[in-house]
Structures are given as structure tokens and as C-alpha cells.
Amino acid sequence: MTTKNLLVELFVEELPPKALKKLGQAFGIELVASLNAQNLISLRAETDDDQESTQFFASPRRLAVWVKDVLVQAPDKAVSQKLMPVAVGLDAAGSATPALLKKLQALGADASAVSGLKRVMDGKAEALFYESTAKGAMLAEGLQKALLEAIAKLPIPKVMSYQLESGCELPGWSSVSFVRPAHSLLALHGSEVVPISALGLKAGNSTQGHRFEAAKSTVVVADADAYANTLEKDGAVIASFEARKAEIVKQLAAAAAKVGGGVKPIEDDALLDEVTALVERPNVLICEFEKQFLDVPQECLILTMKANQKYFPMLDASGKLTNQFLVVSNISPADASAVIGGNERVVRPRLADAKFFFDQDRKKTLESRIPQLAKVVYHNKLGSQGERVERVRAIARAIGQQLGGDLLAKQADRAALLAKADLLTDMVGEFPELQGIMGGYYALNDKETPEVAAAVEDHYKPRFAGDELPRNQVGVVVALADKLETLVGMFGIGNLPTGDKDPFALRRHALGVIRMLVEKAPTLQIIDLIARSVPAFGSLIQDQSSALNDFIYDRFAGSLREQGYSAQEVDAVISLRPQKLAEVAQRLAAVRAFAQLPEAPALAAANKRVGNILKKVEGTVEAKINSALLQAGEEQGLADALKSVAARADSAWANGQFEENLKALAALKEPVDAFFDKVMVNHDDPAIRANRLGLLASLHQAMNRVADLSKLAA
Structure with missing residues (x-):
């Protein structure tokens, strides 16, 4: 079939600038998708570039899309419709039942169509199918449908209702709703106008150019391909x-x-x-x-x-x-x-x-502003900003003492005291985006130490993904304290993120804590930090440390997957809840290296089997082996191999050599396989059974220090 290129433009009043790019893309994508669904766009080779076959335009006063190779009419389409089971549609003599005739009549067919029906197995019974040819959609009706769908699906948070101008398609007092009042509609298939309408407008071949600099008051577009050049030449507008x-x-x-x-x-x-x-x-x-x-x-x-x-x-x-x-x-x-x-x-x-x-x-010091924070509400369940400052101070002192002793605790306490005072300044009142930044300037003006001033400025960092981290240890401590106070407090009152709603940015705070622990404070442990933060709230909150711990590890897992680690690798490491988050990258590297070993699949499967056995045992199984109760040779062989491997693995673990720790486990493959081939764990003798379970518990413990290797099992 003959094809021509298509151009559709909606000319409107000035569109919201922050939404324009998104509106332009959405308009084009939805219109093209609808045309495609109606088979009105000619099939293209897989090598065709989408950018060459479609082009979206968006300027302050227009949304437009150009589409290559659009058909005047979509190809006819063979349609196969299931009617009913054969037993329902045909009687014992093979004649059509009234139900079948009624169904055919509804489809525009008569009794003569019965002989052409196909019998096809549908589940356990035969069914009758009616095959016909559906005429392809004409461009005018297909484009009309596509345009209305594209307009309806535009991501517009708030629409305007406006009165139509006289002379529009819908006369009288009719009104329509759109993001901004629309003034003209242009639709060209090649050089021919496609007779469509929308928003009270009929399509034509003209549009308007620049308000002040257009060479022509009305810009007439000769054909779809001339749109951009004509608009730039006659209308002084770069449409793209x-x-x-x-x-x-x-x-x-x-x-x-x-x-x-x-x-x-x-x-x-x-x-x-x-x-x-x-x-x-x-x-x-x-x-x-x-x-x-x-x-x-x-x-x-x-x-x-x-x-x-x-x-x-x-x-x-x-x-x-x-x-x-x-x-x-x-x-x-x-x-x-x-x-x-x-x-x-x-x-x-x-x-x-x-x-x-x-x-x-600068006429008032930051410290002099602090009492006024008691009058600023932070949260109705968590008190004022003044009360929040005291909680952040308490958490910062605890972290500072752990990380750097008395001096760091004292500096962190001072920075935490001053950190929120700039919220009461005129500059931050006018530009909230400058909170923290202005605090740093004002702290220096007040003759605070450079370390404290930098911490006041940096305590909101990282503000977003990829943002810088605090420059010094004082800043790291206060930033951790500030984010932990938010996380512990919000979890403690049950104010958690739901779906895409996260008004207190708890996900971002969690990722900020993770980054600082990984890059700036590798010795700190997350569960310990949460435990040190809870007492600062007294009786204001419920202790939700466990849920918060899970939340942070979930954010960490998601971040690691985005960095290119596989779901299996991440699950293997994160499922153990390693407390020093700075070790996670090294553990992941060790898991990846272990997975390349030929022994890895068998050991992962065995580890999973051991874990399942131990889960079924009532009570706690102690990882302890009594040599006197070892009977079978394979049982003794596994115990000896485990003892030998454990010495090397423990040494590697103690030195932080996670890869060496896992590689040492390769020697266990054969004795583990032999054990499961020849030894029955559930022995009739309770003592022997308990000892064999102790052997498996020791094996499980040795294999899962760096990561849960069962997560690598297929």
C-alpha cells in the first residue's frame, strides 16, 4: 500500500515550562502507539532507527509529532472468533442449533456460514470458530482515535476549562478542558489535510509562528516533511x-x-x-x-x-x-x-x-537563635525542632565518642546544636534550598571552628543520589545522627513510606546512611547505631529497630543491584545482615570469584540441603562434634576435612580475606558428596543423630560466614 508521512500539531497558549518536555514526549508516544495498534503505520525493518521514523516537537506553544510511512488504510485483518462448544452449536445430526444461528446473526452471518465453521480443540472439548476478514481502519478514523487517546493520556496534573471561541466546531456556550487553551489543529498526511477534530477545533494545514518575529502571521505548511523548516523560516520558531x-x-x-x-x-x-x-x-x-x-x-x-x-x-x-x-x-x-x-x-x-x-x-549569632527552635513544630508526634536538635545532639555524641573519642564527641555536639539554627534566618526563609549552606557561612562569621562550620553546612549531605558526602569526621557524625534521628523517629511512630509516597525522604536518608558507613565510617555497625539512637526519644516512640534494620538492608540490596551485581550475589551477602557495610563490596567480589570455581554449584546445593535439614530440627543444634561418636568412614572424612579447611578459612576470615575464605571451601566438595551418598543423618541412636547434626551445623557455620552460599544454588 502507498504510504505518506504524517504530521499532527496542537497549537496552544503557553504550556507549563517545567512539564513541556514530558508533555511533548507523552503526546508523541501515545499517538504513535495508537496508530501502531491500529496497523496504520507501515511495517519497518528491524534495522530502522526509531528516531528516523518518528520525531516529537514541543515548543512553548505547540505539541507535535511527525511519523514516517503512515497508511491511508490499515490492511484487512483475518479474525478468528470462538463461538461455542461443538456440543452446544450442533445437534446430533450435525445441524446448527438455534443458539448457533443467533450467534452467527449477531456477527452479520447467516445459516450458510455453518458449513465454513472450523472445529478446533479448546481444552478438553472441540469448539466452533468463525473466521472472517475485518476491514482495516481508515486513517481519518484511526488518527481521530489516536489523537483523542493521546490528549486523554497526557500527564497533566491540573487542567483548565475554557470557553470555545466563536466559529469553533462546538458553537454556543460549550467549553472544553485542556492543559492550556488550544487555538488550532494541524494534521497533514503528505500534503493532504486529514479531516479530524479535537478540543473544538477542525484540522487544517496552518499554524502560528513566533508572537513577534514571525515573517508571516499565518504559517501554511505545504506537507508533513516541510513542517520544521517552514516553521523556522516563516514562523521564526525552532519546533524541536x-x-x-x-x-x-x-x-x-x-x-x-x-x-x-x-x-x-x-x-x-x-x-x-x-x-x-x-x-x-x-x-x-x-x-x-x-x-x-x-x-x-x-x-x-x-x-x-x-x-x-x-x-x-x-x-x-x-x-x-x-x-x-x-x-x-x-x-x-x-x-x-x-x-x-x-x-x-x-x-x-x-x-x-x-x-x-x-x-x-549576621547581626545575630546562630547560638542566639536556638531558643526560638522550640516554637517551630517538627512533627505533632515528635515535638519541636528544638526537641529534635536535642535528640540529634545525643545521637551525635554517642557516635562521636565511638568513632573518635571525647574530642570528636564534643565537636559533633557543638555542630549538632547549631545545625538547625539557620532555619530561622531571613536568607533561608527566602531560599529554603540554602539551609545548611548558610549555616556554615554564619558559623564562620560567629568564629566557630572550621570543623564545626563545615559540619553545619554538610550535615544534610548527601542530599540526593551522587551528592558529595560530608568533608570531615565531624560532618559525618552529625549527618549520620540527623538521618538516624529521622529514620528512627518516623519508624517509631509508624510513619513509613508507602508505594511512591515518601514525604520524609526515608529512602534517601537510608541510602545516605549506607554511603557514609561504606565510604566514611567503615568501622561503625548499623544495628549498633540504631540501638544507640533509640534512647534519645524516651517514651515518644515504639522501638522498631528490627523493621528499620530490614528497611536499610533492602535499600542497600536495591542499590547494589543497580550497580550491576546479580540478585543471587546480593541476596547471598545481604541475607547474612553484615554489620560493617564497608565489607559488603569485598564480600560480593569473593562470592563472584567463588561462583567461578567448578566445585561451587555442588557446594551451594549441599549448603542448601544442610540448611533445610537443620531447619526441620526442633530446638537449637549446637555446632559441636564428638569424635568418639563418628562411625562411618565418610562421616570421619568430612569431619577431618572440615577441621583442615576450618583452620585455613578461619585464618583468612580473621585477616579480612573473604575470597580466600570461600576458596578454601572447595576442598570440602568430595567429602560432602561422599557424606550425603553414604551416611544417614537421622540415625536411630539419638546421640549419633545429634552428633551428625552437630557436624552439619559446623559445616553450615564454616560455609556461611562470608555469604549464604545456598542462595547461589540453582
Whole structure:
């Protein structure tokens, strides 16, 4: 069948910038999926590139999709429909029953179709099947269905209801709902308009370009393939989100090179996506502000320029903020001085506010603000921020004492005392994202030690996956204490994550604790840390240490699988709940090396068998062997081999050589196999039976110090 390329565009008022990229992709994906489901897209070779066969467009005022090789009509399709069991549809003489005739009539067939019915075994009985040919969908009806489905499935958190303009398809006082009011619909199959409608609009071959710089007030698109070029030429709009983004990146780099001196715009993918969603034809301009504002911490200036103005601050070669910044304008006048001057005037009050907040905040010390934390509610079941600070202090002292003695405990206590005080400053009140960061600056201003100031700044770290960890041990202790207080407290009042809801970021806190224990505090043990944290709450909570311990190990397991370890490897190690999380990577490496040994499958299977035997025994089996009760040669052989292997394995274990510990177990394969081939564990004599169980318990203990090897069994 003949195919042509298809272009569909919805032209609307300005779309939400932070959602534009997602909306554009969802619109295109859903529309193409629906066309595919209706067989309206020609079958392509497996080597075809999806990017060459479809293209999504998203600009501030349009959502569009281009699809290659779309059919005018989908191919006819053979349909086989099950009617009923033969015994129900045919009588003893083989004639159609009334039930069968009624069913055929409902399908548009008559009694003449009975002879053409097929008999096919369906389970234990024969059934009658009616075979027919369904006409393929026409493009107009198929695209209409696809467009409505794509609109309905757009990820819009909140829709607008608006009155239709006069002259629309639905006259009178009709209204529709969409993310933003829609003004036109374009649908071209090659050069032909596809007669579809949506949101009160009929499809045509025209759209609108840039509000101010379009060469033509109405942009007429000759055919589907000419869409992007025509819109850019006549409409002054770069329709492709990715092409517009690439153009902005190119212009940002060119502007920075023009400034010289090794400066570069700040890298921020979220900001870049948002700005891409705000402009239709980007024009990057160089602006500047007064150097006096550089006395304010650069984090404040950067945040206000990015969050409030969508500007790109510029950093010098050492990463220090300069007084120049870049603006991505949506217009390109011959003389840009008015645009530059306007943006410079707009940013000045923002920076002045930041300077004012910074100067005012420094008039009071952090310590003087602490009593006011008693008036700030943290959680209705866990009290105020002031009470929370005292709990964090108690936990920090305990961890600091364990990790570094009196000095570290004292420093951690001081940092924990001051850590939340910046919540009451004007700067953090205006920019909550700066909590901790401003605390560090204000602590230095108050003449606190550099170690304490750094800990105040770092105690929220890591804030997200891949974030930096605290720089010094004081920061590590306070960050651990802060996250453990949250975890223990929330678990203690039953406020746990459910599904994708995690309002207190407990999953992130757990991963932060894991990273710090692995990378910064390898000697600390997780169950001990949780136990040290619970007393700080007194009678406010129920002790949920066991559930919290499981939660943390579950997060750790998930993280390890994301790093490329297999589910078997991770389960083998994590199921033993190793307390020193820093050892886990080494244990995983040892398990992976052990799995490559030829003896590994048999030993893993034997280990699983031993575990199952021991589980069935009532009471506790002591890992103890009485040599005088060993009877069979294979029984004695296993005991001797275990004694020999245990010496080497214990030595390797004591020296932290996990791989050597597991490799030593390879010598047990043959005696273990022989034992299970020749020895009956459940001997009639209770003493012999207990001794054999003790032998197996000793074997199980020796084999499962690094990991539970039964998890490797097929």
C-alpha cells in the first residue's frame, strides 16, 4: 500500500515550562502507539532507527509529532472468533442449533456460514470458530482515535476549562478542558489535510509562528516533511525541543568564549530544560551586575538568578562566581541594549535583597537563635525542632565518642546544636534550598571552628543520589545522627513510606546512611547505631529497630543491584545482615570469584540441603562434634576435612580475606558428596543423630560466614 508521512500539531497558549518536555514526549508516544495498534503505520525493518521514523516537537506553544510511512488504510485483518462448544452449536445430526444461528446473526452471518465453521480443540472439548476478514481502519478514523487517546493520556496534573471561541466546531456556550487553551489543529498526511477534530477545533494545514518575529502571521505548511523548516523560516520558531536546547548550549558556549578569561556558564540540566521550554527562538545575551554583590555568598546569588530569573550565572576557571551572567532571550532585536539593560535592572533588586538578608542575618549569632527552635513544630508526634536538635545532639555524641573519642564527641555536639539554627534566618526563609549552606557561612562569621562550620553546612549531605558526602569526621557524625534521628523517629511512630509516597525522604536518608558507613565510617555497625539512637526519644516512640534494620538492608540490596551485581550475589551477602557495610563490596567480589570455581554449584546445593535439614530440627543444634561418636568412614572424612579447611578459612576470615575464605571451601566438595551418598543423618541412636547434626551445623557455620552460599544454588 502507498504510504505518506504524517504530521499532527496542537497549537496552544503557553504550556507549563517545567512539564513541556514530558508533555511533548507523552503526546508523541501515545499517538504513535495508537496508530501502531491500529496497523496504520507501515511495517519497518528491524534495522530502522526509531528516531528516523518518528520525531516529537514541543515548543512553548505547540505539541507535535511527525511519523514516517503512515497508511491511508490499515490492511484487512483475518479474525478468528470462538463461538461455542461443538456440543452446544450442533445437534446430533450435525445441524446448527438455534443458539448457533443467533450467534452467527449477531456477527452479520447467516445459516450458510455453518458449513465454513472450523472445529478446533479448546481444552478438553472441540469448539466452533468463525473466521472472517475485518476491514482495516481508515486513517481519518484511526488518527481521530489516536489523537483523542493521546490528549486523554497526557500527564497533566491540573487542567483548565475554557470557553470555545466563536466559529469553533462546538458553537454556543460549550467549553472544553485542556492543559492550556488550544487555538488550532494541524494534521497533514503528505500534503493532504486529514479531516479530524479535537478540543473544538477542525484540522487544517496552518499554524502560528513566533508572537513577534514571525515573517508571516499565518504559517501554511505545504506537507508533513516541510513542517520544521517552514516553521523556522516563516514562523521564526525552532519546533524541536532537542534542537532548541542544542542551539542554546551552542550560544551559551559562544557567549562565554566572547567574555574570555576561562569563564563558563553554570551547568544545570533542569534550568536548561526549563529555559528551552520558555523560548521559541533563543538569543543568548551577556549581562552583568555590580561587583559589590559578590561579597554575598555565591550560592545565594546563583540561586536567585537561576530560580527567580532563569539566568545562567558565569563562573571563572576556579569555580568562583563572576559579575557577568547570560540571558536566553526570546527576541532578537537589531539593537539588544534595551533587552540587556532591562534584565540588568530586573536582577539588581533580587541581588540587593540577598545582600540585605545576608547583612541582617549576621547581626545575630546562630547560638542566639536556638531558643526560638522550640516554637517551630517538627512533627505533632515528635515535638519541636528544638526537641529534635536535642535528640540529634545525643545521637551525635554517642557516635562521636565511638568513632573518635571525647574530642570528636564534643565537636559533633557543638555542630549538632547549631545545625538547625539557620532555619530561622531571613536568607533561608527566602531560599529554603540554602539551609545548611548558610549555616556554615554564619558559623564562620560567629568564629566557630572550621570543623564545626563545615559540619553545619554538610550535615544534610548527601542530599540526593551522587551528592558529595560530608568533608570531615565531624560532618559525618552529625549527618549520620540527623538521618538516624529521622529514620528512627518516623519508624517509631509508624510513619513509613508507602508505594511512591515518601514525604520524609526515608529512602534517601537510608541510602545516605549506607554511603557514609561504606565510604566514611567503615568501622561503625548499623544495628549498633540504631540501638544507640533509640534512647534519645524516651517514651515518644515504639522501638522498631528490627523493621528499620530490614528497611536499610533492602535499600542497600536495591542499590547494589543497580550497580550491576546479580540478585543471587546480593541476596547471598545481604541475607547474612553484615554489620560493617564497608565489607559488603569485598564480600560480593569473593562470592563472584567463588561462583567461578567448578566445585561451587555442588557446594551451594549441599549448603542448601544442610540448611533445610537443620531447619526441620526442633530446638537449637549446637555446632559441636564428638569424635568418639563418628562411625562411618565418610562421616570421619568430612569431619577431618572440615577441621583442615576450618583452620585455613578461619585464618583468612580473621585477616579480612573473604575470597580466600570461600576458596578454601572447595576442598570440602568430595567429602560432602561422599557424606550425603553414604551416611544417614537421622540415625536411630539419638546421640549419633545429634552428633551428625552437630557436624552439619559446623559445616553450615564454616560455609556461611562470608555469604549464604545456598542462595547461589540453582
